[in-house]
Amino acid sequence: MRNLSEVEIRLRDAQASLSTAQRSFPTKDHRAVVQNAQLCIELSAKAVIAYYEEPAWTHDPSEELLKILEEHGEEIAEMLGSEVESLYTLAEDAGVAAPWHARSTYGMRSEDGIWLPAVDVCSKEAAKNLLERASRAYETAVRFSHHVGLDK
Numbered sequence: 453m454r455n456l457s458e459v460e461i462r463l464r465d466a467q468a469s470l471s472t473a474q475r476s477f478p479t480k481d482h483r484a485v486v487q488n489a490q491l492c493i494e495l496s497a498k499a500v501i502a503y504y505e506e507p508a509w510t511h512d513p514s515e516e517l518l519k520i521l522e523e524h525g526e527e528i529a530e531m532l533g534s535e536v537e538s539l540y541t542l543a544e545d546a547g548v549a550a551p552w553h554a555r556s557t558y559g560m561r562s563e564d565g566i567w568l569p570a571v572d573v574c575s576k577e578a579a580k581n582l583l584e585r586a587s588r589a590y591e592t593a594v595r596f597s598h599h600v601g602l603d604k
Contacts, residue, residue, distance in 0.1 A: 456602050458502035463593055463602075466495035470590050473583050482579040483571050486556040489582035493549040496586075496593035497542055503600055512550030517543040531599045538592040545585040552582060 473488035490511070497517050498507040504520050507513055521528060521539055529536045552574075554560070559570040 454504070455502060456600065459499045459597050459600070459602055462495045462499035462502055463597060466492045466499060466590050466593060469495060470586050473586055477579060477583055480576070482576055483556055483574040485579035486552050486574040486582050489579070489586035490549040490552040490556065492586040493542075493545050493582070493589040494553075496589035497546040499593040500539060500542065500596050503596075511553040512547060514543045514547035514550070517546065532596070535595060539596065542589050542592045545589050549582055549585060552578070
């Protein structure tokens, strides 16, 4: 596919999500941090995928990114060198972040069966963890985009 415009679209939205998450962290709006960090990670992975094919309609693109790495591994390794490992980390981060889409939107059931609202599920620790992963994911996608010819 080799579609730089699709990469750029997803990167722009990933950057906007990351910015919102970063602005929300100091205000202790952990739900907003978690929602936007998860989305940034998802969109960053989909930016890489979009270079090769249309990303699937899912909040967890980790398997799809791993498939791209398997199918195009030689080309990607030649292009990125040792940085190729960052794409495997991006796939891992996407898998970790994916369940937070539902948790930060709908909440979740606790171990004792009580339904917890999203604002209680999205702790400071979860927000900090996902924000760190989102920053890393976005930087990985940006570096990838530079290697494939997108000047940002």
